[in-house]
Amino acid sequence: MKKLINAPEDVVREALEGMQAAHADRLRICFDPFYVVRKDATAKGKVALVSGGGSGHEPMHGGFVGYGMLDAACPGHVFTSPTPDQMYEAGKAANGGAGVLQIVKNYTGDVMNFDMAADMLRDEGIAVESVLTDDDVAVEDSLYTAGRRGVGLTVLMEKLLGAAAEKGMDLAGLKALGDRIRASGRSMGMALTPCTVPHLGKPSFELAENEMEVGIGIHGEPGRHRVPIAKADEVAAMLMEPVLSDLPFKAGESIILFVNGMGGTPLIELYIVYRKAAEIAAKHGLTVSRSLVGSYITSLEMAGTSVTALRCDDTLLGLWDAPVNTPALRWGV
Amino acid sequence: MKKLINAPEDVVREALEGMQAAHADRLRICFDPFYVVRKDATAKGKVALVSGGGSGHEPMHGGFVGYGMLDAACPGHVFTSPTPDQMYEAGKAANGGAGVLQIVKNYTGDVMNFDMAADMLRDEGIAVESVLTDDDVAVEDSLYTAGRRGVGLTVLMEKLLGAAAEKGMDLAGLKALGDRIRASGRSMGMALTPCTVPHLGKPSFELAENEMEVGIGIHGEPGRHRVPIAKADEVAAMLMEPVLSDLPFKAGESIILFVNGMGGTPLIELYIVYRKAAEIAAKHGLTVSRSLVGSYITSLEMAGTSVTALRCDDTLLGLWDAPVNTPALRWGV
Incomplete structure (x- = not known):
């Protein structure tokens, strides 16, 4: 370990x-x-x-x-x-x-x-x-x-x-x-690798070198399906389409788009996912009014990502922009 | 990959x-x-x-x-x-x-x-x-x-x-x-795992399951020695002691202490390293006036950490506290 x-x-x-x-x-x-x-x-x-x-x-x-x-x-x-x-x-x-x-x-x-x-x-x-x-x-x-x-x-x-x-x-x-x-708001995540809970000492599940788990939970709980590794653009679509169709989000709406890292995924990859996720949102007629990209809700060292879309109005945007001063999120103060 | x-x-x-x-x-x-x-x-x-x-x-x-x-x-x-x-x-x-x-x-x-x-x-x-x-x-x-x-x-x-x-x-x-x-200022880093440059498609070096590389560079360049995995407290000491003795930092001085993640290391582990690094600084008579904990200079998905200590005076502390508004570091604005 x-x-x-x-x-x-x-x-x-x-x-x-x-x-x-x-x-x-x-x-x-x-x-x-x-x-x-x-x-x-x-x-x-x-x-x-x-x-x-x-x-x-x-x-x-x-x-x-x-x-x-x-x-x-x-x-x-x-x-x-x-x-x-x-x-x-x-x-x-x-x-x-x-x-x-x-x-x-x-x-x-x-x-x-x-x-x-x-x-x-x-x-x-x-x-x-x-x-x-x-x-x-x-x-x-x-x-x-x-x-x-x-x-x-x-x-x-x-x-x-x-x-x-x-x-x-x-x-x-x-x-x-x-x-x-x-x-x-709706979310969905995926993982490229498992993670290891310290007191267990071994990975909580197995993924082959060419596999990923789509729809995974933040404790490594099984998702929707285990499939061959796909390109980042395909992964973004596998997550964004179910998220957008579930609520459903409707053309003309404004959203906060959050691309999250699972803990072991470098920022450079999260931006590649964000690029496609934002493009998919735009194709659905959504305006991405605010964004958040980074590892904020993680599963130890798991490699993977999740996307969250939240429908928002001026009230929510005002609350989003309001000052915050925490170790992990800080602005305006 | x-x-x-x-x-x-x-x-x-x-x-x-x-x-x-x-x-x-x-x-x-x-x-x-x-x-x-x-x-x-x-x-x-x-x-x-x-x-x-x-x-x-x-x-x-x-x-x-x-x-x-x-x-x-x-x-x-x-x-x-x-x-x-x-x-x-x-x-x-x-x-x-x-x-x-x-x-x-x-x-x-x-x-x-x-x-x-x-x-x-x-x-x-x-x-x-x-x-x-x-x-x-x-x-x-x-x-x-x-x-x-x-x-x-x-x-x-x-x-x-x-x-x-x-x-x-x-x-x-x-x-x-x-x-x-x-x-x-002085720094030193270590890695638990290698990372893979996308266009090479395989890890840039190998580390056995029980090994770590101490003194590694941010591109996976070899460090000082490859040793068996140690506890976080020992790792913190292996990094902090050479950093503090090099300048050298002297008792009574004030420092900014930065514990950095290499990309694939969860924040919970960085705080465990920070805990010991701060304790070592205190044992050397140093006052940790400001801290930074997070993955800010990384090596793709490499698991590992680095520590940086910077001797500082009121001028530098004032500059540290001044407003900043970038995607990765933001406060005061």
Whole structure:
């Protein structure tokens, strides 16, 4: 297993210690239980945004904690849901008196544990709402999911809701906006190579030298089909066409187009995929109003890419452009 | 060869087309010859900063073009120096009347071609100075270099000189500042896996399942030694100790600490390396005043890391904190 780690059981804690050391100016990290929270406490009257999920998808979610995005994030062990305890403590630490909005990717463990944490927080008189992402069009149910998996849209959701919360939107407004974003975005991904979970020590699946997996999940869960490696333009089409036809996106609409790297794919390849994805969007009569290209929701060192399209209006574009200051996404401040 | 590309000969052009599509708001890309230039022309009276080098190290350098950093960048073919023609055209396009500062990594082809381009620009009455980076302590000469290789310090150099140029520093001042930065920074890298240049189609070298290469260059050039895989903490020490003892950095000094990913290494591992690198710096009595963790100067999909330490004072810290707005580094704006 070729990894820059010490012991597999220390990976999450030591990575958090590294984050703490690198970003002590803006993040505070709790180690018992694990959560990442903004150093400047949530402003009074501002809804606290809390997300979380298994580790191994970095920078998501800890790298999105900061002004204009999340107030707290709970990292589970690699590819393992965080516990209700973590989510409860993170919610309590982040709460600024205006309630907590949980942003939850649709995986059975995440959903169940965030539900339990919500109940625990409500027992203490804290108002809690949850927004789900289930944007992956590849499969209807999967290894870890009833219904569709939550993937790339989560990054956009966290940015947009973070901006709205910063502008003072209340809990009910954020819940409604989150549901609208959920209904307006779709994603699909693929992999050229598997990845290795540190405590397992071997690749979670096998792909032959000439194979790729189309529709893969962010934990290496099987996708739609395993096919011979294709050119980047064909790959972009295999991902974009199902994404665009699912919602469906309609000619004349404006979108945010996000081409994501799975962790082991160089940026030069992501731009080649983006080139074709943008061309396909244009052919469908869509205007790409904003773009994001980079590795933001990953699967350890997996080589591959995913595309996310989000239908947007001036409200969402304004929220996208609003200042953000996190380790992984930063502009305007 | 598992890559998201179309044809190997189209990789650089198509990636540039993707960059153009994704960043049309701030970049303009010339395709004959290849160069990336700020969309807003260099302000009158501002020195134009131009860099470049082989492709395959993305986001360097094209991803660093924008306000507060580079005015133009010349991408060569993968791991191949750009031509004097590219550098000349980029310099002419970026020149705002106050001259051109070339930032050149110490590789024989880059140095020779930037020299020729400088002569061509001077023939047209444009003042040109050059600053070299040769911060890699691993080897004295290498496959492509007389003297030390220029690596991670280049990223910091481009940020710092870019900020100084934006503040109105003249060509002579920038040259002197660049030489000071060159003398104040050191780097070293390692790889767990090789990478594959698209037009070669196979890995540029071999590493056994239990081996790593310490002191490797950003083109997979041999380093100091090939050794059994070690823990992340040991790797951090193998890189930091030679870096710190070379300058040498002295107790009481302040540094910018940059832990870079080689392209195929997940962020979670880089934070584990950063954790130990920062601890080693502290043990040497150094204050880490600023940090950068991420994949900014890469070798395609190579798995590995490099560390860069730059001695800094309040002037350099002020330049580091100054606003920057490029595809790959952005804050304050």
